[in-house]
Amino acid sequence: MAWLLVVVAGFLETGFAICLKLSHGFTRLWPTIAFAVFAVSSFGLLTLALRKLDVGPAYAVWTGIGAAGTAIYGMVFLGEIASTLKIVSITLVVAGVIGLQLSSPAQ
Numbered sequence: 001m002a003w004l005l006v007v008v009a010g011f012l013e014t015g016f017a018i019c020l021k022l023s024h025g026f027t028r029l030w031p032t033i034a035f036a037v038f039a040v041s042s043f044g045l046l047t048l049a050l051r052k053l054d055v056g057p058a059y060a061v062w063t064g065i066g067a068a069g070t071a072i073y074g075m076v077f078l079g080e081i082a083s084t085l086k087i088v089s090i091t092l093v094v095a096g097v098i099g100l101q102l103s104s105p106a107q
Helices: 001-023 029-049 057-078 084-103
Strands: none
Touching: 001 029, 001 057, 029 057, 057 084
16 A cells, blocks of 8 residues: 555656646646646655655655656647657667566565
8 A cells, every 4th residue: 555655656656747847937827736736646645655655765766657658748738859769768668667676675
């Protein structure tokens, strides 16, 4: 259950990163509110998960999911350039996230 919280928190991290961009420096109300909701929710779930998990792997998985999700979203929906190197790098991040999760004791 703790790992599920980390995964959901990672997706929420993607949400807050995207809303941060869409807020244009906190000058747009709704993206700013969405950023705050996603950020508090993400940190809250990560905090709950850290009651049961080691901080190193959990934090790495959380940031990895957030980074990969944000990069993919940017390429698919925000018109960011999708290069071969970028896609390979995202794949390596995802592989690292999976490896860290699998190397940790079951929770």
